[in-house]
Amino acid sequence: MINKAILDSISNAVVTVPGVASFANYAAKSESELKTEDIAKAVEMVSTDTMDRVKVHIILINGVNIRDVVSEVQIRVKYELEKLSQFVRNYIVDIAVDDLIVV
Template sequence: MESKIIETIKNTIYTIPGISSFANYLIDSYDISTDDVSNAVEISKFESIYKIKLHLVLFNGVNIKDVLTEVQSRLKYELERVHEFKQNFIVDVIVDDLK
């Protein structure tokens, strides 16, 4: 299940403008950018609801609120669509850096 979630996140995020890369929340470093989605996603489950925390690096100068709203709505829809609307998802987006 988690591999399907991570694959959906990877395929969806790269279509949204304003995102520089995923952010590795596991390290404390100057450059936290990563291509490894599994280091940028926290997945937890409570009963039948999946909670996704996605860490991102955005381009400097973008409207952060607009990008985050787009990521939340598009990612929630894509995750539920892939799981045939049988699972519920809560998506939290965290901006760890600007490039």
């Protein structure tokens, strides 16, 4: 179970990035289950003594520059997590684009 403060920080960082449509459920079995408002279903985390690796699953709006949006999400999430831990822990942030939607 991932700490609620960590999930909230990730959520707040991601929702402010233009081009992100929603979070994606990484355990979805069908396309209808993919879009989720529950961030706990969109974040995977592996921790060691000195480092945390976070993988955030998102859905982007079709037509955005994927590289720019993913880079921005990655930078913001990493910064917010390190700020939350008062820059004592190192985070590796991976972003998975699970789908593109047309709006």
